[in-house]
Amino acid sequence: MPDNTNDNIEEGTQVYRPGGFHPVYINDVFKDRYKVLNKIGYGVYSTVWLVRDLQPVQPGIENEFRALKVLSAECYDGTQAPIFEREILTHLQNGDRNQLGYNHVCHLLDDFEHHGPNGTHVCLVFELMGETLRSFGAWFIESRLPNSVMRRFTIQLLLALDFAHEHHVIHTDIKPDNIFVKFRDFSLIESGYLAEVAIPKQNRSEEQYSVIPSIPLRRYYFNETDNTRVAEFDIALGDWGVSSWEDRHLSEIIQPVALRSPEVLIQAPWDASTDWWNLGCVVFEVFRAVRMFSGSAPPDGHYELKEHLREIVDLFGPFPKELLGRGNKDIVQDIFDDNGRIKNSLPMNRPGLASEAFLPGLDQGIRDEFVSFLHAMMKINPTDRISAEDLMRHPWLGALR
Numbered sequence: 001m002p003d004n005t006n007d008n009i010e011e012g013t014q015v016y017r018p019g020g021f022h023p024v025y026i027n028d029v030f031k032d033r034y035k036v037l038n039k040i041g042y043g044v045y046s047t048v049w050l051v052r053d054l055q056p057v058q059p060g061i062e063n064e065f066r067a068l069k070v071l072s073a074e075c076y077d078g079t080q081a082p083i084f085e086r087e088i089l090t091h092l093q094n095g096d097r098n099q100l101g102y103n104h105v106c107h108l109l110d111d112f113e114h115h116g117p118n119g120t121h122v123c124l125v126f127e128l129m130g131e132t133l134r135s136f137g138a139w140f141i142e143s144r145l146p147n148s149v150m151r152r153f154t155i156q157l158l159l160a161l162d163f164a165h166e167h168h169v170i171h172t173d174i175k176p177d178n179i180f181v182k183f184r185d186f187s188l189i190e191s192g193y194l195a196e197v198a199i200p201k202q203n204r205s206e207e208q209y210s211v212i213p214s215i216p217l218r219r220y221y222f223n224e225t226d227n228t229r230v231a232e233f234d235i236a237l238g239d240w241g242v243s244s245w246e247d248r249h250l251s252e253i254i255q256p257v258a259l260r261s262p263e264v265l266i267q268a269p270w271d272a273s274t275d276w277w278n279l280g281c282v283v284f285e286v287f288r289a290v291r292m293f294s295g296s297a298p299p300d301g302h303y304e305l306k307e308h309l310r311e312i313v314d315l316f317g318p319f320p321k322e323l324l325g326r327g328n329k330d331i332v333q334d335i336f337d338d339n340g341r342i343k344n345s346l347p348m349n350r351p352g353l354a355s356e357a358f359l360p361g362l363d364q365g366i367r368d369e370f371v372s373f374l375h376a377m378m379k380i381n382p383t384d385r386i387s388a389e390d391l392m393r394h395p396w397l398g399a400l401r
Contacts (some may be wrong), residue, residue: 009211009212009213010042010211010213010214011042011043011047011211012211013208013209013210013211015072016118016208016209016211017118018073018117018118018119019072019073019074019077019118019119020072020073020074020118020119021046021047021070021072021073021118022047022070022073022114022116022117022118022119022121023116023117023118023209024036024039024047024049024070025202025204026038026199026200026202029054030051030068030112030114030123031110031112031114031123032054033053033054033055034051034052034053034054034066034068034125035051035052035054036049036050036051036068037049037050037051037052037065037194037199038050038193038194038197038199038200038215039200039212039213039214039215040067040214040215040216040217041067041214041216042214043239043241045071045072045075045083045241046069046070046071046072046075046241047069047070047214048067048068048069048070048214049067049068049069049070050065050066050067050068050128050189050193050217051065051066051067051068051125052064052065052066053065053066061186061187061189061190062183062186064186065128065186065189066109066125066126066127066128067125067126067127067128067129068123068124068125068126069123069124069125069126070114070121070123071085071121071122071123071124072121073116073118073119073120073121074119075122076120076122077119077120083241083242083250084243084244084245084248084250085124085240085241085242085243086108086111086122086124088169088240088243088245089107089108089111089124089240090108090111091167091169092105092107092108092163092164092167092169092240093107093108093109095163095166095167096163096166096167099162099163099166100159100163101158101159101160101161101162101163101164101166102163103234103236104156104157104159104160104163104234104235104236104237105160105163105164105236105237105238106126106127106129106180106236106237106238106239106240107126107127108124108125108126109125109126109127110124110125111123111124111125126238127236128183128186128189128217129180129181129182129183129217129221129236129238130180130181130182130183130184130217130218130221130222131180131181131216131217131218131221132176132177132178132179132180132181133153133176133177133179133180133181133235133282133286134175134176134177135216135218136181136218136286137286137289139230142289142360142361143289144287144288144289144360144361145286145287146230146231147362147366148231149230149231149233150283150286150287151396151397152231152233152234153179153235153283153286154283154397155392155397156234156235156236157174157179157235157237157279157283158279158388158391158392159388160236160237161174161237161275161276161279161388162387162388162389164237164243164275165246165272165275165388168245168246168247169240169243169244169245169246170243170244170245170246170249170271170272170274170275171237171240171243171275171278172242172243172244172250172254172255172274172275172278173239173241173242173243173254173255173256174237174255174259174275174278174279174282175256175259175282176282176285176286177239178237178238178239179235179236179237179238179282179286180235180236180237180238181221181233181234181235182233182234182235182236183221183222184221184222184223184233185221185222185223188220188221188222188223189217189220192219192220193217193219193220197215200212200213242254246271246272252264252267252270254270254274255274255278257295257303257308258281258291258292258293258294258295258308259278259281259282259285259293260278260308261274261277261278261382262277262309262312262319262323262380262381262382263323263326263327263382265305265308265309265312266309266319266323266324266327266328266331266332267327267328267331268323268326268327268328269326270382271382273382273383273385274382276377276378276385276391277377277378277382277385279377280292280374280377280378281293281378283374284374287359287370288358288359288360288361288362290358290359290360292311292315292353292358293308293311293312294307294308294311295307295308295311305331305335306335306342309335309336309342310342310345310348311348312380313340313341313342314347314348314350315352315353316375316378316380317380318339318340318341318380319336319340319341319380319381320340320380320381321340322381322383323380323381323382324336324340352371353371353374354367354368354370354371355367359371366396369394369395369396370396372394372395372396373391373394373395373396373397376390376391376394377391
């Protein structure tokens, strides 16, 4: 009988079926080149593995270790709407290398197809990254990044998105999990990670593939004595798995729910500017370890669209008629009054974004500048949102404090 004890681990055993995930084992070699060392991540459509490149194009330890993403067979088998990840990554990788944002995109280094028991799997090879911004904050007191670090990361994200938009790509899924901190010391993979982390034992003769837990590299990508130089760290925007072309959308319902832009929430048409609202929510969340919006409704905290929209109106003002006119008529008529505010809604009486409640641990001057930056980026009406070039001129992104 199959062992189902791993059903609740990460991606679960149920995805290992014809058309699903490929069963990967430690020491497998893909394309006669990429040797699997350990599992470092997983997602809805894939698993991610630390691999050693047995045929590096260039010398150097930084070229020896890579991340291998093995997609579900269904992603490209024609049975469902195909994702654009492979094509978009290739397009971005071949983009203008002189554009500043190029170096802040997690680029595709190689791609190929692998035939396995569950089908044909597209495999993507990337530069290895250290950790995501979901975990990075834990290195700091109360998980709050210093102002100088947040400024640096925000500039790099603006550049990355500007590069993508210039190449007619919309990310649509910006969240802390998809923003990666770059490696600073590749020697720690061999001397630290591979020497200290227990590599799971697997049984190739098993009837049902046993899922193994992923062990990220976050303790082994920079020397902890180097953390005083954290203001020099760099990031890259990754996971373009559900990204869209400017003129061809993968889906009309996009973005993590709490980070969704106003136009997506009311089912109005959206374009590249939707990424700016999404980014504003993420920058706020990463900076102060607080969610800007939740949509939580009493008594049990379940999500309600009306509550989410109420929170937006409370912080950013009423929805303009121009935007409401493009939204889903049923949603608009049910939730909004003639002034673009929420029907039958009492004032929330919350302090403003520039308050200690929303932005704890900052001097008031920094709070005011940061909130001014958010208001410049997060216009409710997408047609009012300004360019990356204009955002880069904002005082909050000026001289270090």
